[in-house]
Amino acid sequence: xxxxxxxxxxxxxxxxxxxxxxxxxxxxxxxxxxxxxxxxxxxxxxxxxxxxxxxxxxxxxxxxxxxxxxxxxxxxxxxxxxxxxxxxxxxxxxxxxxxxxxxxxxxxxxxxxxxxxxxxxxxxxxxxxxxxxxxxxxxxx
Amino acid sequence: xxxxxxxxxxxxxxxxxxxxxxxxxxxxxxxxxxxxxxxxxxxxxxxxxxxxxxxxxxxxxxxxxxxxxxxxxxxxxxxxxxxxxxxxxxxxxxxxxxxxxxxxxxxxxxxxxxxxxxxxxxxxxxxxxxxxxxxxxxxxxxxxxxxxxxxxxxx
Numbered sequence: 001x002x003x004x005x006x007x008x009x010x011x012x013x014x015x016x017x018x019x020x021x022x023x024x025x026x027x028x029x030x031x032x033x034x035x036x037x038x039x040x041x042x043x044x045x046x047x048x049x050x051x052x053x054x055x056x057x058x059x060x061x062x063x064x065x066x067x068x069x070x071x072x073x074x075x076x077x078x079x080x081x082x083x084x085x086x087x088x089x090x091x092x093x094x095x096x097x098x099x100x101x102x103x104x105x106x107x108x109x110x111x112x113x114x115x116x117x118x119x120x121x122x123x124x125x126x127x128x129x130x131x132x133x134x135x136x137x138x139x140x141x
Numbered sequence: 142x143x144x145x146x147x148x149x150x151x152x153x154x155x156x157x158x159x160x161x162x163x164x165x166x167x168x169x170x171x172x173x174x175x176x177x178x179x180x181x182x183x184x185x186x187x188x189x190x191x192x193x194x195x196x197x198x199x200x201x202x203x204x205x206x207x208x209x210x211x212x213x214x215x216x217x218x219x220x221x222x223x224x225x226x227x228x229x230x231x232x233x234x235x236x237x238x239x240x241x242x243x244x245x246x247x248x249x250x251x252x253x254x255x256x257x258x259x260x261x262x263x264x265x266x267x268x269x270x271x272x273x274x275x276x277x278x279x280x281x282x283x284x285x286x287x288x289x290x291x292x293x294x295x296x
Contacts, residue, residue, distance in 0.1 A: 063262065119265065123257050126285070126289055127257040130251055130254050133289065134254075
C-alpha cells in the first residue's frame, strides 16, 4: 500500500510537470490540444512512472538486466495502450505505431547509456575516495 | 579461565588481569581494555557452538560481515568466525571504524577494499585483499556514497 501511494505521488508530480510543459509549448507554438491527447499523455506518464518505479522494486537483479526488463515492460504497456486507442478512438496506422515506439526508444537508449556511464564513473570516484581514506588511515583508528 | 565480576556503583571502573602465561586470549583481553575500539566476540565457524574457545576479533582484521540463514559470520584473513550478535548491532557499533552496510546481509570494512569495480552487468563489487568480492547493492549506493564522503571529511 505504501509503495502504491508512493507511485501515485510520483505519477501526480510527473503528470503535473508534463501538463505545464505541454501548456507552455502550446502557448509558444500557438497550438491546442484535445481531450484524447490529454488522456494519452496521462497514460504515457503512468507507464513511464511505473517502468521507472520498477527499478526500486527488484533489488537483486543486475541493473543491465533491469534496464532490459523495463524496456520490454514499457513496450508491452505502450503496445496495449496503442491497441486500446486503435479500437476505442481511431485506428492507428503502421507508421503511427513505428513513430510512437521510436519516440520513446531513442530517449530510452540515450538515458540507459548515460546511466551505464554514471555507474562506471561513480564507481571510479568511490574507488578514489576509498584510496584517499585508506591513505589517511590513522594508526589507532 | 575463571572470571570474577564485581558490581560496585561507587568504585572507579578497572580491570585486573592475573595470568601465568601471555597467551593470545590474554593479549586480546588487554587490547580490548586498552583500546576504545570495540571488539567482537566470535567462534570459529567450523566448530560447534558449545565447544571451542571464543575469540575476540579486532575490527581491523575483519574484511566483511555476512548474514546467512539467520547466522552472522565475520570473514578475516585467518578464517571465518560466527558472531552471536545481529548485523544491525554490528552496523551501529562499527559505523565509526570503516564498516558500512552495502546490502541487506553484508557490512564491509572499507579499509580492506583493494578495488571497487563494476562488472559488465553494471553490478558494483568491492574486491578485498584476500581475493573475495562483495556486491554493493544499488539501493545502498546512496548511503554508501554518503558514508565515504563522511569518512573522507572526518579524517
